Amino acid sequence: MTETLALYPLRRALISVSDKTGLIDLARSLASRGVELLSTGGSAGMLREAGLEVTDVADVTGFPEMMDGRVKTLHPKVHGGLLALRDDAGHVAAMNEHDITPIDLLIVNLYPFEETVAKGADYDTCIENIDIGGPAMIRAAAKNHRFVSVVTDTEDYAALLEELDEHDGQTTYAFRQKLALNAYARTGAYDAAVSAWMTGALGQEAPRRRVFGGTLAQTLRYGENPHQKAGFYRDGSSRPGVASATQVQGKELSYNNINDTDAAFELVSEFLPGNGPACAIIKHANPCGVARGETLREAYMRAFDCDRTSAFGGIIALNEALNAETAEEIAQIFTEVIIAPGADEKAREILAKKKNLRLLLTDGLADPLTAGLMVKQVSGGFLVQDKDSGHIDMDDLRVVTKRAPSDKEMADLLFAWKVAKHVKSNAIVYVKDGATVGVGAGQMSRVDSCRIAARKSHDMAEALGLAEPLTKGSVVASDAFFPFADGLLTAAEAGATAVIQPGGSMRDQDVIDAADDAGLAMVMTRMRHFRH
The missing domain is CATH 3.40.140.20 (AICAR transformylase, duplication domain)
Structure with a gap:
């Protein structure tokens, strides 16, 4: 990269934005620097109303905007102006032959597709909010960042003007590289949003290709540990x-x-x-x-x-x-x-x-019944699954013991089941009177989770000056079936009187018999809640 190419002046800008935040101030600043303004549709109208001189893209291409605005910038005089290599004699000759003028700055933000989906718009409305010309121009300008600056976020307007002030109306190659990176990330995230929406709209459970996008919300000091770099990204969801x-x-x-x-x-x-x-x-x-x-x-x-x-x-x-x-x-x-x-x-x-x-x-709660996607990186790929929005009510429960739970026990069982869904497996949750009194999480053995939860309950009772462990008279939830009766008997020894678990073990009958012998009531959900 020569010094001549490292700095490149802005003489002509094409502006076509959906989000018009800061547009007038930016355009005035560009015009004051002698930059010629090209624009389309509503952007051009807004600039004219502000008293700025602007050329319609239709006057450059010789074609009017058509098909309800679907076709307006898809033309060689636009893309040639963005893609032409200024130091290539063949490209320069082609521009001269076909009356193509270079475009040095592209300012585009895309149709609000993500916002349209978030509002719950119907299928046809979402389709109409898929931008075509915008991504095509952005990709063209970003590819030719040796010469062209491309701005896709209103947050970058100030940085652009600072760059022009610092370099006498020119941009550096490093600055254009950064803009190009932002541009490709934006179109990538946009296409990811379209793909994700269409996957859901068509009911595709496992599409051939999966793409995800997000916008940086915060650069974090580090990840789980100080030696790990990390960032926090928003995916555009409206979920509280x-x-x-x-x-x-x-x-x-x-x-x-x-x-x-x-x-x-x-x-x-x-x-x-x-x-x-x-x-x-x-x-x-x-x-x-x-x-x-x-x-x-x-x-x-x-x-x-x-x-x-x-x-x-x-x-x-x-x-x-x-x-x-x-x-x-x-x-x-x-x-x-x-x-x-x-x-x-x-x-x-x-x-x-x-x-x-x-x-x-948060101004609201998250809907526990609404499924989203969960993504986990593994070596060489990633796992994708629906969020665990599984839910049970009284009609889903099957009493399998001689004794059925009392109304009070049943209320606590349902409470414990909701909590167990959010505990790392193997999960054991003791509940009494609508409050957890012991939690065992993340153990390799289910019986160990039962013991740990009971031990913590005993320790807490001592700290509170109580004579009996908190688990005395409690109920217990298990996120997956008891493979043997030992875990259930440990819960009974801790003072539990009723049990909720999915069932499905080869030894279910052994566990049921053990519950009957211990005088426990037990219900099965036929739904498990592993959480890894």
């Missing part, structure tokens, strides 16, 4: 959660904060606020306490009393707007993040004293 939340206060979220906060919010969203306040406390992506209460404060305190040790430095998710009395209690210990649909002013004032605590407000 950590990606769409407003951070009211606190330090920047870390990689682990984001991961754990997502786990907490997805769990608490299982509990609709119409059925009462609920709180979930998460540590390392696993629940260490989940509860309902008559008040939000009570829900938090009952969740906290499941495992106070693990709750220290945890993530708290609430299914209702945070109030002052709950904020006062939470402020008593160190908490990394609170995420909730809202927070009243008094609660915000209380938490403002905790400068490092992050408060995130």
